[in-house]
Amino acid sequence: MAAATEDGIQRGGLIARVLIYGVLIFAAAYFLLPLYVMLTTSFKTLGQISGGSLLSLPSPWSTEGWSAAWSSACTGGDCTGLHQYFWNSVRFTVPAVLLSTLFGAINGYALTKWRFRGSELIFALLLGGTFVPFQMFLLPMANVLGKLGLANSLAGLTLVHTVYGIAFTTLFCRNYYVSIPDELVKAARIDGAGFFSTFRYVILPLSTPILMVCIIWQFTQIWNDFLFGVVFTSGGSHPITVALNNLVNTSSTGIKRYNVDMAGAIITALPTLVVYMVAGRYFMRGLTAGAVKG
Amino acid sequence: MAVLNIENVSKSFGDTEVLKDINIEMAEGEFLILVGPSGCGKSTLLNMIAGLEPITHGDITLDNLRVNERSPRERNIAMVFQFYALYPNMNVRRNISFGLKMRKVPKGEQATIVDRVAKMLQIENLLDRKPAQLSGGQRQRVAIGRALARDPALFLFDEPLSNLDAKLRVEMRTELKQLHQRLKTAMVYVTHDQIEAMTLGDRIAVMHEGKVQQLGTPREIYDSPANRYVAGFIGSPAMNFITCDLAERDGRRVVQLDSGKGPVDIELTEAQSAAMANHGQSKIVLGLRPEHLAPARESDGQSLDCVIDVVEPTGPDTYLLTRINDTYTTARCTPSVAPAAGDSIALTFDIERAVFFDAESDKRIA
Amino acid sequence: MADSSPNVALLQRWLDRWLPKLSLIPSGLASLIFIYAFIAWTIWLSFTSSSLLPSNNFAGLKEYDVLFQLDIWWVSVANLAIFGVLYVAFCLAIGLFLAILLDQKIRAEGWLRTIYLYPLALSLVVTGVVWKWMLNPSLGLEHVVQSLGWTGFSFDWLIDPNMAIYTVVIAAVWQASGFVTALFLAGLRGIDSSIIKAAQMDGASLPRVYLSIIIPSLRPVFFSAVILLVSLAIKSFDLVIALTGGGPGYSTWVPAIFMYDFGFNRGQIGLGAAAATLMMAAVALAMLPMLFAELKERRDGRSH
Numbered sequence: 001m002a003a004a005t006e007d008g009i010q011r012g013g014l015i016a017r018v019l020i021y022g023v024l025i026f027a028a029a030y031f032l033l034p035l036y037v038m039l040t041t042s043f044k045t046l047g048q049i050s051g052g053s054l055l056s057l058p059s060p061w062s063t064e065g066w067s068a069a070w071s072s073a074c075t076g077g078d079c080t081g082l083h084q085y086f087w088n089s090v091r092f093t094v095p096a097v098l099l100s101t102l103f104g105a106i107n108g109y110a111l112t113k114w115r116f117r118g119s120e121l122i123f124a125l126l127l128g129g130t131f132v133p134f135q136m137f138l139l140p141m142a143n144v145l146g147k148l149g150l151a152n153s154l155a156g157l158t159l160v161h162t163v164y165g166i167a168f169t170t171l172f173c174r175n176y177y178v179s180i181p182d183e184l185v186k187a188a189r190i191d192g193a194g195f196f197s198t199f200r201y202v203i204l205p206l207s208t209p210i211l212m213v214c215i216i217w218q219f220t221q222i223w224n225d226f227l228f229g230v231v232f233t234s235g236g237s238h239p240i241t242v243a244l245n246n247l248v249n250t251s252s253t254g255i256k257r258y259n260v261d262m263a264g265a266i267i268t269a270l271p272t273l274v275v276y277m278v279a280g281r282y283f284m285r286g287l288t289a290g291a292v293k294g
Numbered sequence: 295m296a297v298l299n300i301e302n303v304s305k306s307f308g309d310t311e312v313l314k315d316i317n318i319e320m321a322e323g324e325f326l327i328l329v330g331p332s333g334c335g336k337s338t339l340l341n342m343i344a345g346l347e348p349i350t351h352g353d354i355t356l357d358n359l360r361v362n363e364r365s366p367r368e369r370n371i372a373m374v375f376q377f378y379a380l381y382p383n384m385n386v387r388r389n390i391s392f393g394l395k396m397r398k399v400p401k402g403e404q405a406t407i408v409d410r411v412a413k414m415l416q417i418e419n420l421l422d423r424k425p426a427q428l429s430g431g432q433r434q435r436v437a438i439g440r441a442l443a444r445d446p447a448l449f450l451f452d453e454p455l456s457n458l459d460a461k462l463r464v465e466m467r468t469e470l471k472q473l474h475q476r477l478k479t480a481m482v483y484v485t486h487d488q489i490e491a492m493t494l495g496d497r498i499a500v501m502h503e504g505k506v507q508q509l510g511t512p513r514e515i516y517d518s519p520a521n522r523y524v525a526g527f528i529g530s531p532a533m534n535f536i537t538c539d540l541a542e543r544d545g546r547r548v549v550q551l552d553s554g555k556g557p558v559d560i561e562l563t564e565a566q567s568a569a570m571a572n573h574g575q576s577k578i579v580l581g582l583r584p585e586h587l588a589p590a591r592e593s594d595g596q597s598l599d600c601v602i603d604v605v606e607p608t609g610p611d612t613y614l615l616t617r618i619n620d621t622y623t624t625a626r627c628t629p630s631v632a633p634a635a636g637d638s639i640a641l642t643f644d645i646e647r648a649v650f651f652d653a654e655s656d657k658r659i660a
Numbered sequence: 661m662a663d664s665s666p667n668v669a670l671l672q673r674w675l676d677r678w679l680p681k682l683s684l685i686p687s688g689l690a691s692l693i694f695i696y697a698f699i700a701w702t703i704w705l706s707f708t709s710s711s712l713l714p715s716n717n718f719a720g721l722k723e724y725d726v727l728f729q730l731d732i733w734w735v736s737v738a739n740l741a742i743f744g745v746l747y748v749a750f751c752l753a754i755g756l757f758l759a760i761l762l763d764q765k766i767r768a769e770g771w772l773r774t775i776y777l778y779p780l781a782l783s784l785v786v787t788g789v790v791w792k793w794m795l796n797p798s799l800g801l802e803h804v805v806q807s808l809g810w811t812g813f814s815f816d817w818l819i820d821p822n823m824a825i826y827t828v829v830i831a832a833v834w835q836a837s838g839f840v841t842a843l844f845l846a847g848l849r850g851i852d853s854s855i856i857k858a859a860q861m862d863g864a865s866l867p868r869v870y871l872s873i874i875i876p877s878l879r880p881v882f883f884s885a886v887i888l889l890v891s892l893a894i895k896s897f898d899l900v901i902a903l904t905g906g907g908p909g910y911s912t913w914v915p916a917i918f919m920y921d922f923g924f925n926r927g928q929i930g931l932g933a934a935a936a937t938l939m940m941a942a943v944a945l946a947m948l949p950m951l952f953a954e955l956k957e958r959r960d961g962r963s964h
Contacts, residue, residue: 031838053803135920135936135940137694137695137699140705143714163690167691184381187379190371190372191392194365194676195676249905258793276781
C-alpha cells in the first residue's frame with residue numbers, strides 16, 4: 001500500500017517507514033558511539049576500563065582522568081597536563097580568526113563594491129590558496145618564520161593561520177556581498193561616506209551572518225589544525241591538538257591511561273563542539289560554501 | 295547661470311562606447327528628464343553627474359565648477375535610487391541624517407533638519423521605523439527625504455517610481471512635481487516612462503543608443519520630434535508612420551495615400567510644401583499621431599475612405615485600426631461615434647499637425 | 661562643501677580613488693609571497709640537493725629519482741590509493757543513502773542531521789584518538805563482541821600491518837560521511853518535487869524515480885563531493901598520525917607523512933619538497949575535471 005503524504009508524493013507504506021526510521025536511528029547511533037565511548041571512558045577508573053566493557057557506564061563516576069588530563073598528564077617532555085596547551089591554542093586561534101575574518105570582509109567588500117580593472121584577477125589570485133595542499137608551504141614557511149624570529153612562537157602560528165585563512169574568508173564574504181545591492185554603496189557615497197565609513201556604517205551592520213560563518217569556519221579550522229602546529233612549534237608552544245597526540249601516543253609510563261586519553265580528547269574537542277552546538281546552521285553554511293569552490 | 299553643464303561627454307566601457315558626445319546645459323530650477331529605453335545610457339550619464347562613474351571624455355560642470363575628478367561627496371548633489379537604497383540597519387531618522395553625519399553637521403542641527411524634512415513629506419510618524427517595516431511608497435518617501443536633508447544644488451533621480459504599483463506611481467508623480475514647484479531646485483530625472491517624462495519635465499532629453507536624440511520642452515518633443523525615433527518613443531499609442539509617394543499637383547505638394555480603394559492625394563500645407571522644396575526623393579514618411587486621424591464629419595475637407603479592421607475601446611477614447619499604404623494605422627475617436635469592425639468610413643487628416651521624415655535618414659523634414 | 665582646505669580635499673579625493681585598491685594590498689601581497697612564491701620555492705627545492713638546510717645546488721631530477729626508488733614512498737602512495745578509493749566510495753555511498761532516507765519527510769530530521777554532522781567539528785586528532793581506543797584489540801570493540809558470546813571474534817587490524825590502513829578508512833569515513841550526507845541532502849532539496857509527482861503519475865515507483873531521475877540529476881553534487889574528498893584524502897595527515905602513528909612499522913604511511921618526516925625529521929629537504937610537489941600535482945589532477953566541467957558549463961551557458 002502506498003500512502004500519499006501532504007506534499008503529494010507517494011512514499012511507501014508503514015513497513016517501509018519503520019525500516020527507514022530504523023536505519024536512520026542506527027546511523028545516528030553509529031555517529032554517536034565514539035562520543036559516548038569518549039565520555040564514559042573519561043569518567044572511569046583504570047580498573048573499570050581493564051575489567052569492564054567498552055560500552056558500560058562508569059560506576060562510580062570518577063574525575064581522575066579529567067584532572068590528570070588537565071593538569072598532570074605527560075605530553076612528551078613535561079607532565080603538566082593539557083591546560084597550558086589549551087591556552088596556547090586560545091592565544092593564537094582568537095587573533096588569527098579575527099584577523100583573517102577582518103581581512104576577508106574588507107577584501108570581499110572591495111572586490112564586490114569597488115570593482116576595478118583587474119579586481120577579478122586579484123580575486124582569483126587570493127582564491128589560489130584554497131586549492132594547494134599545505135605541504136607545499138611548509139618548507140619555505142619554516143625558513144621564513146626562522147628568519148623573522150617567529151619560529152616556535154604563537155605569533156608565528158597566528159601569522160600562518162591568518163595568511164592561509166584569508167582565501168576562505170574572502171571567498172565567503174565576496175559571495176555574500178555580491179547579493180547586497182550596489183545602490184546602497186552608491187547612496188552612501190552620495191551621502192558623503194568614503195571607503196571605510198561606507199564599510200563601517202553600511203556594510204558591516206549587514207554582515208552578521210557572513211561574519212558568523214567566517215568566524216565559525218576559521219575557528220574550527222584553526223583550533224583543529226595539527227599540521228602547522230606540529231611543524232612550526234615545539235615543546236611548550238605546541239597547540240592542544242599536538243599536545244593531545246603527544247599525550248596519547250608518546251606515553252612514557254608504559255601503562256595506557258585511556259580515561260586520561262579520552263578526557264584529553266574531549267577537552268580538545270569541546271570548544272569546536274560547543275560552537276557547533278550553538279551555531280550549527282552557520283557551520284553548515286560555511287561547509288557548503290567552502291565545498292562549492294574548496 | 296547654469297547649474298549643470300555637460301560638454302562633449304562620452305563614456306566607454308572597454309571598447310564599447312555607451313555615451314557619445316553628450317551636450318546638455320541646465321538652468322537653475324529646471325526639471326530635466328533623461329528618457330530612453332533600457333541600455334540607452336541614461337543611468338550611466340546620471341551616475342557620471344553624481345561622480346559614481348568616471349568620465350571618459352569631456353567635462354561636467356556643476357555650479358560653474360569642473361567636477362570631473364571630484365568624488366560624489368565633493369559634489370553638491372543628492373540622489374534618489376530606483377530600489378530606494380535605504381540603509382536597512384538604520385531607522386528612518388538615521389537614514390535621513392546619515393549624509394549630515396558624514397558631513398559633520400552638528401547633532402542639534404541634524405535633528406532640526408530631519409524634523410523639517412519629515413514634516414514636509416509627512417513621514418513624522420515613521421521616523422523610528424526600520425526600512426523593512428515600511429511600504430514601497432513610504433520607502434521612496436524616506437529616500438526622497440534623505441535627498442532633501444542635504445539641501446543640494448541639484449537633485450538626481452534614478453527611475454525612482456518604477457518600483458511602485460501603477461496607482462501609487464501616479465500619486466507620487468504629482469507629489470514630486472509639487473515638491474519641485476515648492477523647492478525650485480534643479481532636478482535631473484531618469485526614466486524609461488514617456489508619460490513620466492511628459493508630465494514632470496520642463497525639458498526632456500530623449501536618449502537612444504548613447505546619444506541625445508532631441509533636447510526640448512515636452513511640447514517641442516511631442517509636436518516637432520527631431521526624428522522618427524523620438525516621434526515613436528513619445529506618445530501612446532505611438533505615432534503612425536506611413537511611407538508614401540510625394541507628388542506635385544497644381545503647384546502644391548501632395549502625398550498619395552491608398553486604403554485599398556485606389557490612391558488619394560492629400561494636400562500639404564504651404565509651410566510643409568516649402569520645407570519639402572529641397573527634398574529630392576519621391577518617397578517620404580508621413581508621421582501622424584492617432585488623435586490627428588479621426589472619422590470625418592460633413593464639413594471636413596481632405597478625407598480617405600478606410601475599412602476598419604479592429605476597434606479598441608479604452609474608455610475615454612476608442613482606437614480604430616485600419617490599413618493605409620499597407621501599414622496598420624491607428625485613428626482615434628470618441629466612443630459615441632465609433633464604428634464597428636468591418637465598417638467602411640471616411641477618416642480625415644489633421645494635416646497641419648502631421649510631420650514628415652526622410653525615408654532613409656529618419657530625420658524630420660517638415 | 662564639506663572640506664575647507666584644498667589640501668585635505670585633494671588627499672580625500674586621492675583616498676577615495678585608491679583606498680579600495682590599497683585595502684587589497686596586504687592580502688594580495690601575502691598571497692603572492694606565502695602562496696605563489698612558496699609554491700615556486702618548494703618546486704625549486706625539489707630540483708636541488710637540499711638536505712638539512714635549503715641549498716641552491718641545482719640537481720635536476722635527482723631527488724625524484726631517489727624518491728622513486730624508495731620503497732617507503734611507494735608504500736605511502738599505495739596506501740593513499742587504497743585509502744582514497746575506499747574513503748571516497750564509502751563516504752559517497754553512505755552519504756547518498758542517508759540523504760535519500762532523510763529526504764522522506766522524516767520527523768526529527770533536524771536532530772538527525774545535527775548528529776550526523778558533528779564529527780566534522782572535531783579535530784582529526786580527536787577522531788584518531790577515540791577510534792584508536794575503540795579499535796583496541798583487547799579492550800575495544802573486539803572485547804564487546806566477544807563478551808556478547810562470540811568468543812572467537814577477532815578484530816586486530818590496528819596492529820596488523822596488512823590491515824591497519826583500513827582502520828584509517830573506518831575512522832575517516834565516520835568523520836566525513838555526515839558531511840557528504842548534508843551535501844546530498846542540499847542537492848535533493850534543490851530538485852523540483854513536481855518532477856517526482858509527474859513521474860509517479862506516469863506510473864514510476866519511488867525507487868525507480870530515484871534511480872532514473874533524481875540520482876542522475878545530482879551529478880554536480882557528486883562532482884564537488886568527489887573533488888572535496890579526494891583533496892582531503894591527499895592531504896590526510898593528522899588522522900593517520902593520531903590513529904596509527906604511521907605504523908605498525910611504516911605500513912600506514914601516506915605521502916603527507918612522508919613529506920613531513922623526510923622534510924623535517926630526517927633532514928632530507930629535497931626529498932620532502934619533491935613529495936610535496938607531487939602531492940600538489942595530484943590535487944591539480946583531481947581538480948582538472950571540475951575545471952573542464954566549469955569551462956564547458958560557461959561555454960554552454962553562453963551559447964543558449
